[in-house]
Amino acid sequence: MSKFKTEDKIQIVLRYLEGNESFGKIEEEVRVSKTIISGWVRLYEQHGMEAFIKSYTNYSGEFKLNVLNYMNETGTSSYDTAAIFNISSPGMVRNWRKAFETGGIDALQSKKKGRPSMKKVSKINKEQQLPVEGSIEALRAENDRLRMENAYFKKVERFSSRTGKITNKIKAQVIFELKHKFDVVEIVKVADIPRSTYYYWEKRLNNEDKYAKVKEAIAAIYHEHKGRYGYRRITKELEKKNIYHDPKTINRLMNEMGLKCEVRMKKYRSYRGSVGKVAPNILNRDFRAGKMNEKWVTDVTEFHLFGEKRYLSPVLDLCNGEIIAYKVMNRPVYSLVGDMLEEAIKKIKPDDEVILHSDQGWHYQMSKYQNKLKEHGIRQSMSRKGNCLDNAVIENFFGLLKSELLYLQEFESMEHFERELEEYIYYYNHKRMKAKLKDLSPVEYRTQVLKAA
Incomplete structure (x- = not known):
């Protein structure tokens, strides 16, 4: 931990937990990185004020092994594990893991302290002497070391x-x-x-790197898509720029650069038993569609941020995977689905015959929803209860949305998240390539391929 006093750390933690201040804002003021502040918050949430009063502990080999076993079994990060076991630094946990991987159980045993080597103080320049503990210089030095x-x-x-x-x-x-x-x-x-x-x-x-320009292009594509593209998609984007390399080479270069595609959350379940009339499964997992407005799929997902919730209800066209309408609300009321349906209906042309597939959520069983479908000649299809494979395409979209947006960046507020969500759906429709669409985005496929057909 840093040389901040106990009360300083607790005050910083409470500023975040009770004052609705972001990590970024606090970081600028107190000059401590977001990662360190986040670690303090985790410790406080797990152990309260005692986490910061704890004196130095010489952890036993058995304790270290228990910590590593817990990490392996639960999949927790080093930061969360440090908080759960009240360990002062997540870096310490990572060092234990590294030591265990290279030297086994013996490497976890505490080493006996030998006699420290003697150095003549007279030979040390004043500039090299350690700053006085508790001074501003000491705090800065400790903060720099932690960074x-x-x-x-x-x-x-x-x-x-x-x-x-x-x-x-x-x-x-x-x-x-x-x-x-x-x-x-x-x-x-x-x-x-x-x-x-x-x-x-x-x-x-x-030494001169023969892949220097390729790496530069890889980094540009990777950051343009905010880390959402893996080596396969980046290989295809490079080909558009007349840069041709085997995907395995691109994968190796990305590994060397420390670039990797990020990754998936629990889904909102709207099923409440039999509320109204349940429709047959007309779609029956046939996700192929030869033209727009032939087969649509829909569902609702939930986001939980800043102590608030937001619900997203989109409609996806199976022809090109495009989100043709969506609605975001802070409660999963009927208008979440009803307003979305009104927007989607505007896309229907007179000769279209649409199948709209969903799960058996209570919104979709309501008579006014079903009457609206009949009014516009839309056939309703429903998944079998408890079988997510029947609605796999929209589930896949939610997985992408959460791994490429929710888990990939930090948000300053719920309003900031809503803006980024709107931007992501535009990105998904207009820019994000799909292999099954000949490496085009949904909108590019609709305007280039379907128009020409």
Whole structure:
């Protein structure tokens, strides 16, 4: 933990929990990274004020092994695990995991403290002496150290996620990327490799990279799509720019760059038993459609942020996967579905015969919803109860939406999230390529392919 006093940490935590201030705003004022503040919040939520009063603990090998077993069994992150077990630093948990992977159980045993080496204070320059504990310089130095550790372990995890191993090359690569921000000597200590090893790899990393321009193009595409594209889609985007490489090569380069596609949440369930009339399953998992306004699918999903909830009700056309209408509300009332249906109906042409498929949610069983469908000649189809495969396409859209938006970025407020949600649906319709649409977006496919047919 940093050298902040206990009351300072608690005050910062309460500012976030009770004052509705974002991590970003607090970070600017107190000059502590969002990751550290988030760790304090987790500790406070799990253990209250005692989490910050705890004295130094020499953790036993058995305790460390129990912590690592818990992580493996539950899939919790190092940050959440540190909070649950009241461990002062998530970096400590990651070090235990690294030690266990390389040296087994023996590596988790506490090492005996030897006699520290003696150094003549007279030979140390005044500039090199440690700042007085509690001083502004000490706080800054501690904050810089925590920022450095956080940056290092974050990048190491990304670089090693594919291989599952943390090699000296990966460590050197991370140090090489961070050396313009932090002192190399200090990062090498965090990486726990000899300085000579780092400089050996640095020399090799400095050699001319024949893939430099390809990596530049990969990074541009990756960031344009906000980390939503994996190596297959990026390979296809590169081909549009006349850059041709095997997908395996692109995958390897992305691993070297620490770029990977991110990832999926519990779905809102609107089923309340038999409320009205249930329709037959006309769609019957036949998700093929030769033209627009032939087969539609719909459902409702829930988002929970900032102590509030939002519900999204979209209609997706199975011909090109386009979201043709949607509605967002703070309660799952009938108008959530009713208003969305009104918008979708505007897309129907006189000779269209539409099937609209949904689950057996109470909205879709209501007589006014079903009467509206009959009024416009829309045939209603419903999934069998408890079988999500019958509505797999809209479920897949919700999975993409949450992995590519909800879990990929931070939001300052619910209003900010709603703006980003609107922007994502536009992006999904107009820019996001789909392999089954000949690598075009839904709108591009509708305007280029279907119009020409």
